[in-house]
Amino acid sequence: MIRYASRRILELAIVFVGVTFLIYLMVFSLPGDPIAALGGNRPLPDNVVAQLRDQYNLNDPIWLQYLRYIGGLFTGDLGTTFDGASVSSRMAARWPVTITLALTAWGIEIIIGIGLGLIAGLRPGGAVDRTILTATIIATSIPVFVLGVAAQLLFGLQLGWFPVAGVSDGWPTAYLLPAVVIAVFGLAAVSRLMRGSVVDTMRSDFVRTLVAKGMPNSSIVGLHVLRNSVAPVLTFLAIDLGFLLGGTVVIEGIFNLPGIGQLLFDGIRTHEGPTVVGVGTALIVIFLVISVVVDLINSALDPRIRHD
Amino acid sequence: MTEQFVDQRELTGADANRSVWASLRSRPLFWICAVALGLLAVIAIMPGTLAGLLSTSDPRACELSLSVKPPSAAHPFGTDIQGCDILANVFYGARTSLLIGFVATALCAIVALVLGTSAGYYGGLADRIISRLTDVFLGFPFLLGAIVVLNSVATRSALIVALVLALFTWPTLARLVRSSVRSVRESEFVHAASAVGMTDGRILREHVVPNSLGPVLAIVTTMVGNVIVAESTLTFLGVGLRTPSISWGLQLATAQSYFQTAPHLLLYPGLFLTLTVLSLITLGDILRDALDPKGRK
Numbered sequence: 001m002i003r004y005a006s007r008r009i010l011e012l013a014i015v016f017v018g019v020t021f022l023i024y025l026m027v028f029s030l031p032g033d034p035i036a037a038l039g040g041n042r043p044l045p046d047n048v049v050a051q052l053r054d055q056y057n058l059n060d061p062i063w064l065q066y067l068r069y070i071g072g073l074f075t076g077d078l079g080t081t082f083d084g085a086s087v088s089s090r091m092a093a094r095w096p097v098t099i100t101l102a103l104t105a106w107g108i109e110i111i112i113g114i115g116l117g118l119i120a121g122l123r124p125g126g127a128v129d130r131t132i133l134t135a136t137i138i139a140t141s142i143p144v145f146v147l148g149v150a151a152q153l154l155f156g157l158q159l160g161w162f163p164v165a166g167v168s169d170g171w172p173t174a175y176l177l178p179a180v181v182i183a184v185f186g187l188a189a190v191s192r193l194m195r196g197s198v199v200d201t202m203r204s205d206f207v208r209t210l211v212a213k214g215m216p217n218s219s220i221v222g223l224h225v226l227r228n229s230v231a232p233v234l235t236f237l238a239i240d241l242g243f244l245l246g247g248t249v250v251i252e253g254i255f256n257l258p259g260i261g262q263l264l265f266d267g268i269r270t271h272e273g274p275t276v277v278g279v280g281t282a283l284i285v286i287f288l289v290i291s292v293v294v295d296l297i298n299s300a301l302d303p304r305i306r307h308d
Numbered sequence: 309m310t311e312q313f314v315d316q317r318e319l320t321g322a323d324a325n326r327s328v329w330a331s332l333r334s335r336p337l338f339w340i341c342a343v344a345l346g347l348l349a350v351i352a353i354m355p356g357t358l359a360g361l362l363s364t365s366d367p368r369a370c371e372l373s374l375s376v377k378p379p380s381a382a383h384p385f386g387t388d389i390q391g392c393d394i395l396a397n398v399f400y401g402a403r404t405s406l407l408i409g410f411v412a413t414a415l416c417a418i419v420a421l422v423l424g425t426s427a428g429y430y431g432g433l434a435d436r437i438i439s440r441l442t443d444v445f446l447g448f449p450f451l452l453g454a455i456v457v458l459n460s461v462a463t464r465s466a467l468i469v470a471l472v473l474a475l476f477t478w479p480t481l482a483r484l485v486r487s488s489v490r491s492v493r494e495s496e497f498v499h500a501a502s503a504v505g506m507t508d509g510r511i512l513r514e515h516v517v518p519n520s521l522g523p524v525l526a527i528v529t530t531m532v533g534n535v536i537v538a539e540s541t542l543t544f545l546g547v548g549l550r551t552p553s554i555s556w557g558l559q560l561a562t563a564q565s566y567f568q569t570a571p572h573l574l575l576y577p578g579l580f581l582t583l584t585v586l587s588l589i590t591l592g593d594i595l596r597d598a599l600d601p602k603g604r605k
Contacts, residue, residue, distance in 0.1 A: 149560070
């Protein structure tokens with residue numbers, strides 16, 4: 001176990017360095033000079049430009065800048081934006097919105113996804129099962145932004161059930177609609193996984209034994225089938241939380257939610273390199289840590305995985 | 309000996325193909341998807357001619373006096389802000405979307421096939437390097453990477469967008485090809501082929517690759533749909549295609565600002581986009597079922 005864990009963590013370190021370097025390289029080789037852009041219409045004097053370039057170490061080779069950045073990460077310093085604010089304080093102001101949104105969506109995925117999967121899996125091939133299957137396939141085919149704009153039009157504007165944009169109404173009113181929209185994709189996957197798992201569990205020997213010894217159906221499903229079928233779904237749910245946290249760019253734009261996705265998108269558009277790299281690094285760390293934790297838990301539960 | 313062995317394998321291969329086809333043919337859903345995609349392909353090949361039959365053939369022949377008119381006989385899908393015919397624009401959008409979908413997926417499939425096969429068949433150092441490389445690409449959210457790269461390229465033509473999409477989609481497929489090739493490599497007919505002295509190249513060409521393609525084919529079909537969604541999402545965000553390109557993503561981005569007064573701006577491109585993706589994803593699903601011997605009844 002310790003050998004497997006250390007191997008996975010070593011792999012994580014390699015991937016982390018690779019990904020962050022790639023992002024660093026892409027962001028800082030973007031065309032356009034961020035320092036010149038600071039001056040707006042009036043060009044900055046040469047000595048100011050030189051001083052700023054020096055202050056942000058823009059004259060050093062890219063690998064040295066990168067090493068300095070990684071060094072800073074270990075002391076909790078995510079860098080400074082070109083207008084002098086610290087990237088971590090910028091991000092701290094945005095995280096609550098994104099985390100609230102992602103967790104709301106995650107909750108919807110868990111409750112509705114597992115519920116639908118259970119209902120479908122208990123009577124495979126029936127009318128309800130077919131309806132759920134068709135509905136989930138259709139739901140995954142609608143691009144998130146189309147669904148978002150359509151939901152905004154229908155529930156926000158015409159029916160007036162939810163605010164059209166912004167977070168001023170607070171949780172849950174302001175978050176529910178965008179959360180449902182981003183939950184749809186994962187929800188469909190959860191319900192299909194759960195359905196397959198329930199079908200397998202219902203065919204297993206121990207369920208047949210329970211039926212034979214006369215246990216009531218509700219207890220079989222509630223006590224045994226649910227618990228045994230949920231294991232494979234948990235892996236997916238854990239990984240999906242990382243996707244939800246990192247994939248809010250589109251929905252935050254449509255519903256004008258001031259979260260981490262908007263910070264990132266604005267950063268890219270205004271050539272705010274340090275912000276982009278900071279947010280990118282944070283998202284990657286979340287993503288990688290979740291996947292390693294999932295692997296370690298899985299391998300603790302099923303030792304065969306370690307020898308793959 | 310070799311001849312006999314090869315014959316036998318080809319016979320079972322042909323059998324498998326026939327039963328896949330039989331199981332596909334019996335599903336009405338397969339035909340619905342095939343017809344829908346066929347129609348879309350025809351639209352994509354000659355959008356102008358077909359749009360001309362139903363309304364205006366030129367998507368750029370616009371009359372400002374006709375701005376934001378709801379559907380009518382002359383313009384079945386209505387007109388947009390500039391007074392352009394939406395039907396013609398949606399038809400030309402189909403060409404762009406399908407083109408990007410197929411080009412990006414084809415590029416991605418070629419890269420994935422080469423890298424995945426080398427990693428899966430040779431193993432060792434090649435496998436380790438390629439696997440870590442896929443890990444790096446899969447280590448960050450796809451949209452993030454695509455936005456950053458697209459923002460740094462000077463021109464964003466359909467081809468460039470397709471290239472960027474391929475750059476970020478190959479790792480998923482490469483991983484699948486790798487595991488598929490690995491399982492085929494261990495099978496007896498491959499051991500037999502190498503025992504009778506076939507070269508690696510010939511084993512790969514004649515045995516390993518054809519037998520690993522099954523599961524890959526289903527994913528590739530779904531991937532075309534995913535690439536189309538990705539393109540329209542990026543375009544919608546303003547980092548994909550730009551005018552004068554005609555794309556569903558661009559039409560939807562404009563529609564977003566006017567949908568309060570003119571929902572038909574949103575409806576038709578959204579509907580076409582969704583139906584295209586739905587057909588591709590469903591087709592991929594059906595193919596996967598048909599190719600999976602366990603699922604076949």
